[in-house]
Amino acid sequence: MNKVPVSTFQELSILHKALLLGQLLFIGIVFGLIYAKLLVPVMASQDKFLQVIVVVISGALLFISGKFFKKKIQGIKNSNYTNNEKAAKYKSACIMQWVLVEIISLIAGMAFFLTGNFSFLALAGFVVILMILYSPTVFKMAVHTQLTEQEIKEV
Structure with a gap:
C-alpha cells in the first residue's frame, strides 16, 4: 500500500488535535x-x-513556554535555513510549547482529582481554551517561518 505524503502542517494539526x-x-x-x-x-x-503550588507552577510553565517559543521563532526568522529546516524547527517549537501548556492542564486536573476544588477544573478549562488558541494555522506558520502558503503545503 502506498503512503500519501503528509505535510509538516498536517502533522502539526493532527498532533495538536491529539x-x-x-x-x-x-x-x-x-x-x-x-x-x-x-x-x-x-x-x-x-x-x-x-x-x-499549582498557580506558581502554572505561571512558571506558561512563562517558560512563551519565552522558549519566541526564542525559537526569532532563531527561525534570523537564519538562512531551507524551507524544510524552517518547517522542522517550527514544528519542534510548537510541540515544545504545547507540551509545556498541556502539563499545566494535567497538573490542574490532578489537583482537582486530589482536592475536588472546582477552581482547579477552571484552570484546566482555561488551559484548554489557551491550547485551542495555540492551534496551528497556515497563516501563523507563514508569519513565524516567513514561508508562503504554497511553500508550507510543499514541506
Missing part, C-alpha cells in the same frame, strides 16, 4: 469521577497549599 483530545478526555474522566462522587478527594484539607 494533545487537545487527551486533555479533554483526562479532564472529563476526572470531572465525572468527582462529580458522580465515585471518588472521595483525598487531599481536600490541603486545598489552599495546593492552590499556591
